[in-house]
Every structure is written in structure tokens, then in C-alpha cells.
Amino acid sequence: MTDVTLGAVDAGPDSNGPGADRPNALPSRYATVGRTVAGKFAQLVVLLFAVSTLMFFLLRITGDPALTLAGENATPEQIAAIRAQYGLDDSLLVQYFRFLGQVAQLDFGESINTGENALDLVLDRVPKTLQLAVMAVIVNTLVAVPLGAWIGSRPNGRAQAVIGNVVFIGQGIPGYVVALVLIQLFSVRWQLLPSFGSEGWKTYILPTLSLAAFLVPRLTRVLSGNVSEAMEQDFVRTARAFGARHRTVVRRHALPNALLGASALIGTQFAYLLSGALITEVIFAWPGLGQLMIQSVEQLDFPVVQASVFVVAVLVFLTNTFTDVMLGVIDPRLRRKR
Template identity: 55%
Template sequence: MRDAASAASLGLVLHRVLTSALIRAAELIALLLVVGTVLFFLLRLAGDPAAVLAGQGATPEQIIAIRQAYGLDGPLLAQYLTYLRQLAVLDFGTSLASGEPALGKVLHHLPVTLLLASAALALSILLGLGTGVFLGARTGRNDGRIASLLLFVVQGVPGYVVALLLINLFAVQLHWLPPFGVVNWRGWFLPTLALAAFLAPKIARVTAANLQEALREDYVRLAYATGAAPRTVLWRHALPNALLGATALAGTQLAFLLSGSVVTESIFVVPGMGWLLIQSARSLDFPVLQALTAVVATMVFLINLGTDALFRHLDPRLRKQQR
């Protein structure tokens, strides 16, 4: 009986896992189809890549020859159907600018963006959690108010302004770090700091707000009533619950870093996907732009799934509901 019950339970779990995987796969396919379709038609409105490749002074015959060489001379519907067939097998064609496989070119730049995003997120979490705990524990005090005001000021400064200020201070004035490029490990500091300066205040504000709310809960009052020290109540009772919101925010910010670090990578000449996006947009490199969109959409989708799974693991209420 126990073996039969265990087998039935295992079969039910496997069925749920398989069903969930199929649903997620269908959602990803739908996402890629919608995003790819919108991008395809928007790119066709942006201009003629054959004219860009031919350059100024090109004859109409040369432009027509380039269109024929890259399959840009056919009807728009035929081009779209070709794109859908390529998307189904993850073959986006070759780059119009370099002749390399478009997907391979994007994947070549992906590790750089992943490294920069991971370093910036780690630094943001370190600074944001520390500042958030300080603000949440010092509510109503003068030092807490001053720190909160500084946090609002830093968050309101545009990212490109922070990047230029960092270059002026650490590269131009102090000569400690290179102004751009990631030839060695020293070149990663400034772009990482620029991105962390944008993300850390958000994490700090969410952590502080959740911590203040947690400190007003009944279980915190009960912990104080049983004689627990304030430090113990803060770190063992209130903070773990306050971290749930910061965890969700960190996941969404990692997705933002993968897709939105265009300005930072351009200013510091970091050869990641954001830098590649700018270069490809200038030359109207349709295949690379389409491959970039598919890779970024897939990464954001997977990150959101991972964040959701981590959130369920950290929150016992969601674990109980899922069971």
C-alpha cells in the first residue's frame, strides 16, 4: 500500500512538473512570436539597410544588388514568413554588417553583459540592503532622515550623469581608473558603480519600507514581550520577512540590467549586448537586432521564472499554498 501510494504521489508530482514546463514553454514561444513580430515590422519602417550598407554615392543598381543579396527585395509578407521559419529554428541569418551568424554574434557579446549585470546587482544588493536596514531601524531619527534625503537625491540623478561624474572623479581627477574600456579588471569598476548607483537606492527604499512594516507586526511585539534583544528581533525576526520584497525587486532589476544597460555600456565602451545594440541600430543590421531581441526576451523570461521560484521558496505562505 505504501509503495503504491508513493508511486501515485511521485506520478502526480511528475505530471505537475511536466504540465508546468509545457505551459512555460508555450508562454516563451508566444512571447518570442509577439515580440519578434512587432520588431520585424518596426524595423521595416526604420529605413533601408541596403542604402546604409551601400553608403553615400551608391548607384541605384548597387542598392538593388545588395537588397537581392540579403533577401530584402521580396514582398514584405514573404520576408515575414521567412523570418518566422528562421525564428522557429533559431536561425536569424547573417549580420548585414560583418557577415557573421547573427545569433552567434549576439551570444559572443552576452557573457560581457552577464558579467557586468551580475557585478552591478551584487554591489547593489550589498549597498542597498545595508542602507535599507539602517533606514528601517532608524525611522524618525535625524540621521535616518538625512540618509533618506540623500537616497532620494541619488536616485533622482540620471544614469548618464552618474557615469560622467564617475569618469571625471576617478579617471580625470584622481587617475585611479581608466575612463572606458574593459581591457583589465580595473576597467570594470566604473560601469559597475554607475549601474549600482541607479539600482542600490531602489533596493534600499524597498528594504527600509518592508522592515518598518515588519517591525510593526504582532510577532515582533511578541518577540519583544518574551525578552528578545532588539538586535535579535531585527536580524532574526523582522529582516527575513523584509527581504521578500527586496528579493523580488532584485530579480526584476537583473532583467532590467540585461536589457537596459545600453547607455552605460556605450559610455564606458563595454562590448556587451547594449553596445552591440547601438552599433547594429546605426547600421540597420536587422538580423542582429532580431537575434538580440530574442536572446534578451528569453533571458528576461527565465530570470522572472527563477525569481518567482526563489520567492516561493523564501515565503512559507506561498510554499503552503503551492502544496
């Protein structure tokens, strides 16, 4: 018996005791992070390959950019020369593999219309789109969070029911309709705010409100539902039993739990704005990525369209990844699952 006891004590680092795996905990954590990063990178590569391939073939179906560049009165010789200049006279398969090789080097060629580097043109427009998206998400959060908490805290209240119906109706109104109404009121009738451009802080107001008006109803409904569900949980009943006021219960107990579920929606809405604010940017002549994409599609400027789609795909992927990481940080349950 004594020998067995001594053997257990002298087992040292190879022991199976409680602290035996501590030296390997940190490398194991690094290995997990490394696998996660590698997996995300692989997903990004597959996504970019699929998006680039799809856009390449879809654009070739829309028309011949050589005819657009040559004009209506161009001779066949002029059209053939333009095709040869841009490599459009090669077979579709040759063009595709050449395109993949260029994409791997982040080289999308030059704009057919301006002759500038296509990727540089796109990257110059990204900050304006990001500014508009960030401001719209901020306004959306500032309005939808308190409104959703108020509706969800008393779902059977008369005032909450009326506002809830208004929010439900507002969810079906397209953003461009709100944009046109705002222009008609604030720019045409009252002449208070400019309706186009991006010079000065006033030019940000109408496009930001247009995008936020499209986002607020959805986030409000999700938050109100989450708050209403949280108000029925045991921890809320316990807080009430200890004499906490209704406002305190909503602010300190129900709303924080409701925001966990709504955080994913906020990230999704921001990703949507990066790719879905095209019509709003065109309506307000906003010099962002969306306006550039629309113009490039109309002019069959293949390099710029392909670069735009590539950059949007990267931005959306990074936004979704960041949202996923933040959800793991703020929600302990997700961390435990991972």
C-alpha cells in the same frame, strides 16, 4: 455490525482512508511540475513570437539597409543588387514568413556589415553583459540591504530621516549621469581608474558602480519600508518582550521577513540590467550586448538587431522564471498557494 467492520478493514488500497492517496502523490506531483514546465514553455514561445514580429516590422520602418551598405554615391543598379542579395526586394509578407521560418531554426542570417553569423555575434557579447549585471546586483545587495534595514529599524530617527531623503533624491538620478560624474572624477581629474574597455579588474569598477548607483535607492526604500512594517508585527513585540536587543530583533526577525518581499525586486532589477544597461555600456565602451545593439541599430544591421532582441527576451524570461521559482522556495506561503 461485524460484517461492516471486516469490510472496512479489508478495503485495501481502494479504501478512502488517510493513506489511500499516497501511491498517487508522487505521480500527481510530477504531473503538476510537467504542467508548470509546459505552461512556461508556451509563454516563452508566445513571447518570442510577439517580440520577433514586433521587431521585424519596426526595423523595416526605420530605413533601407541597402542604402546604408551601398553608400551615398551608389547607382540604382548597385542598390538593386544589394537588395536582391539580402532578399530585401521581396514583398514584406514574403520576408516576414521567411524570417519566421529562420527564427524557428535559430537562424537569423549573417550580419549585413561584417558577414558573420548574427546569433554568434550576439552570444559572444552575452558573457560581458552578464558579468556586469551580476557584479552590479552584488554591490546593490551589499549596500542596500544593511542600509535599508538601518533606516527601517528606526524610521523616526533623525539620522535615518536624513539618509532616507538622500536615498529618495538619488532614486531620481539617471544612471548615465552618475557614470559621467564618475568618469570626470576618477578618470579625468584623479586618473585613478580607466573609463573604457574591459581589460583588467579596474575597468569593471566604474560601470559597476554606475549601474549599482541606479539600483541601490530603489531597493533601499523597499527594504526600509518592509523592515519598518515588520517592526510593528506581533512576533517582533514578542521577541522584545523576551528581552532581545534591538539589533538582534532587526537581524534575526525583521530583516529576514523584509527580504522575502525584496527578493522579487532584486530579480526584476537583474532582468532590467540585461536589457537596460545600453547607455552605460556605450558610455564606458563596454563590449557587451547593449553596445552591440546600439551599433547595429545605427547601421541598420537587421539580422544582428533581431538576434539581440531575441536573446535578451530569452534571458529576461529565464531570469523572471528563476526569480519566481526561488520565491516559491524561500516563501512557504507561495508554495501553499501553488
